[in-house]
Amino acid sequence: MALSSKFLLFCFLLIFISRSIAKTSFRPKALVLPVTKDGSTLQYLTQIKQRTPLVPVKLTLDLGGQFLWVVCEKEYVSSSYRFAPCHSAPCSLANAPYCFECFGTKPRPGFNGPVSMDVASIQSTDGKNPGKVVSVPKLLFVCADSFHLTDLAKGVTGMAGLGRTKISLPSLFSSAFSFKRKFAICLSSSTKANGAVFFGDGPYVMLPGVDVSKSLTYTPLILNPVTTATLTFTDLPSSDYFIEVKSIKINGHVIPMNTSLLSIDKKGFGGTKISTVHPYTVLESSIYEVFIEAFTKGLAKVPRVKPVSPFGACFNSTHIGSTRAGAAVPQIDL
Structure with missing residues (x-):
């Protein structure tokens, strides 16, 4: 059974714990990513800019995803790419059982492995209007093989994980810029109307100038103590959100x-x-x-x-x- 409407708006406020570092004199109150709906797969897509020089990276939005992952097999060129050494703080933060150099691996840009780092830029916002573009110099992500792109929308090269982990995008951004550890996600059921992800505190103003944070209805989120991920580093609770x-x-x-x-x-x-x-x-x-x-x-x-x-x-x-x-x-x- 398929049900549809002209427009459907979902807003979820979720809490996270995180660690990351951003070097910038400007501390944004919040960040925003545009969200579109793919007409073929009906998946929600977003885009960030990553690497040096910066290139746009198209991603499928995964509400319960553990982390940001990007295919690195081909055409990954970046002078700012870094790996997470064995037993390093980023490796420990990700709860990864192994990182680069643990087994004598010689890392290179785009080398497939559990924990990598690179520059990423994102639009700041005051909740009403777009602000300066800010950067995280060492945003954690995972390099993946291209077979992970199966069933994803055309042109996508990875997934943006927003789940309940220390290395999901909401967690990393909140730590990088020292704003409140929550985000709001507004999704349109139409492929002709865009949505958005706000990282940080409100207001969350959507067209035509309506602050949706003032009209939200809340329901508690519950934790699944058992992981539901097909790929995970350790046996942690599920990164998905349950009601x-x-x-x-x-x-x-x-x-x-x-x-x-x-x-x-x-x-x-x-x-x-x-x-x-x-x-x-x-x-x-x-x-x-x-x-x-x-x-x-x-x-x-x-x-x-x-x-x-x-x-x-x-x-x-x-x-x-x-x-x-x-x-x-x-x-x-x-």
């Missing part, structure tokens, strides 16, 4: 389900994860079945059409009306 969903309602009625699936078990399974990588909601199979049953009852008068993978229930949109909030479909509440 505690108690039930799911369709048109005001709670759908029957095994509610224990909504909680995180001892092995780290279950719970409700917020993700920017998957372009649609993914449900556990038994929950999905009862959800579809209840939703289709609410659209009983709308003809079904042949499902389009990966969705299991699709409807003829010409028979669906519209409201000020979007399509006239059953209301879903978590």
Whole structure:
């Protein structure tokens, strides 16, 4: 089942612990990255400038990503590239089990390995208007192989991790410029309207001049004590963000389900994860079945059409009306 609206705005404020160093006489209050939505993959993309001389690096935004990673196999040329030596502070910060030189490796710019450093620049902001472009001379990142780009948007050369780690971008930026350790991410459901990531304190002013920080609704974030990453350096808690969903309602009625699936078990399974990588909601199979049953009852008068993978229930949109909030479909509440 696919649901869409003309515009959807998500704003999340999240807290981090970090360490990094930036050499600049100007200390910004906050930073901002523009966010676009790729029409083919429906992934959210951003861009930073990295290396010496600076080059634009297109990245897929990963809300729960552990760190910034960039493909370094080809065309990585930078006079400011540095590696993290074995047992160094950056290596320890990343909790990496090994770094360069641990096994006699001779590093070079773009050499694939767990922890690297290079210059990166980003736009500062006062929350309303763009400010000076500032630089972090030794921003930590991970060099990766090109096969990691599989299924990512065209032109992307890495991923910008915003997860709950000490080397995610929010953590590194907050430490580098000594501003509050939080960020807000505003995402558009449209490929024609841009979003943004604000690092640091508000206000968070979006067009047409609305400070969305004054109208946010909050829900607690919970920690999954077991890592959910396919690639990780150590057995740390998950870097993803989870919320505690108690039930799911369709048109005001709670759908029957095994509610224990909504909680995180001892092995780290279950719970409700917020993700920017998957372009649609993914449900556990038994929950999905009862959800579809209840939703289709609410659209009983709308003809079904042949499902389009990966969705299991699709409807003829010409028979669906519209409201000020979007399509006239059953209301879903978590």
